[in-house]
Amino acid sequence: MGILEGKKLLVTGVLTDDSLAFGVARLAQSEGAEIVLTGFGRGLSLTQRVARKLPEPPEVLELDVSEPTHATAVAEALAERFGHLDGLLHSIGFAPASCLGNGILHAEWKDVATAIEISAYSLKTLAAACLPLFEAAGGGSIVGLDFDATVAWPGYDWMGVAKAALESLARYLARDLGPSKVRVNLVAAGPVRTIAAKSIPGFSVFEETWDGRAPLGWDVDDSEAVARACVALLSDWFPRTTGEIVHVDGGYHAVGA
Numbered sequence: 190m191g192i193l194e195g196k197k198l199l200v201t202g203v204l205t206d207d208s209l210a211f212g213v214a215r216l217a218q219s220e221g222a223e224i225v226l227t228g229f230g231r232g233l234s235l236t237q238r239v240a241r242k243l244p245e246p247p248e249v250l251e252l253d254v255s256e257p258t259h260a261t262a263v264a265e266a267l268a269e270r271f272g273h274l275d276g277l278l279h280s281i282g283f284a285p286a287s288c289l290g291n292g293i294l295h296a297e298w299k300d301v302a303t304a305i306e307i308s309a310y311s312l313k314t315l316a317a318a319c320l321p322l323f324e325a326a327g328g329g330s331i332v333g334l335d336f337d338a339t340v341a342w343p344g345y346d347w348m349g350v351a352k353a354a355l356e357s358l359a360r361y362l363a364r365d366l367g368p369s370k371v372r373v374n375l376v377a378a379g380p381v382r383t384i385a386a387k388s389i390p391g392f393s394v395f396e397e398t399w400d401g402r403a404p405l406g407w408d409v410d411d412s413e414a415v416a417r418a419c420v421a422l423l424s425d426w427f428p429r430t431t432g433e434i435v436h437v438d439g440g441y442h443a444v445g446a
């Protein structure tokens with residue numbers, strides 16, 4: 190029996206089969222979960238196509254986290270389909286090009302606001318929309334994808350600031366959803382080649398250095414370790430862990446040089 194047997198999950202962020210969320214969706218299904226995916230904007234048809242590559246092709250709901258009605262509609266569809274929810278994967282990030290590269294001193298607030306709204310605030314949007322479904326299940330698990338925001342990275346700029354907001358928000362949500370027995374944790378992943386990663390100028394710097402510095406080594410084309418951590422956190426195997434950031438980066442964050 191899988192560690193997610195019988196669990197009902199909402200998995201956001203599947204765009205291609207390289208997406209971190211795709212690895213989570215595949216492993217979650219093989220561990221017994223029933224999942225629903227979400228797709229965004231023009232990528233929706235891509236998500237629908239890639240969903241067919243999963244062992245059990247799941248339903249795909251439209252979700253643009255900047256459209257206030259979308260998250261509510263997703264929650265309503267889940268209520269109808271499952272009646273409750275056991276887990277939610279937040280695997281959503283976006284920053285306009287002006288926010289990346291040499292963006293810190295030059296990006297305008299409206300672009301920065303977009304980066305923070307899509308990449309951080311959306312965790313609150315989804316958590317709030319899904320809370321009644323988690324309460325109907327007697328609790329649940331929210332897992333978000335993070336990139337270590339404790340240091341300044343080359344090129345990551347306002348996306349790094351958005352990740353710092355995500356890290357802080359996850360702690361506040363852990364505080365406020367704890368009484369409903371909903372856990373909120375992040376997985377701080379090392380660099381993996383995905384569409385989002387390729388949009389970061391200087392991503393190649395991470396690719397070149399990570400494997401050599403990480404004590405356990407690192408492969409930018411392999412997100413299996415990230416998927417395993419997400420699935421473990423979505424399962425019942427971390428019952429008293431919340432507000433936590435689990436690093437799945439080969440140990441890179443722990444060493445100085």
Ligand SMILES: NC(=O)c1ccc[n+]([C@@H]2O[C@H](COP(=O)([O-])OP(=O)(O)OC[C@H]3O[C@@H](n4cnc5c(N)ncnc54)[C@H](O)[C@@H]3O)[C@@H](O)[C@H]2O)c1
Pocket residue numbers: 201202203204205207208209210228229232252253254255279280281282283307334335336377378379380381382383384385386
């Ligand atoms: N790839 C990496 O190296 C890496 C490392 C650490 C953390 N992360 C994080 O993992 C998460 C997933 O990224 P990925 O690397 O799998 O790339 P990806 O491009 O496959 O996924 C990003 C997802 O965000 C979704 N998205 C963007 N704007 C949206 C909106 N307005 N509404 C709803 N969805 C929207 C896209 O549709 C896409 O599915 C992101 O939060 C990213 O910051 C990635």
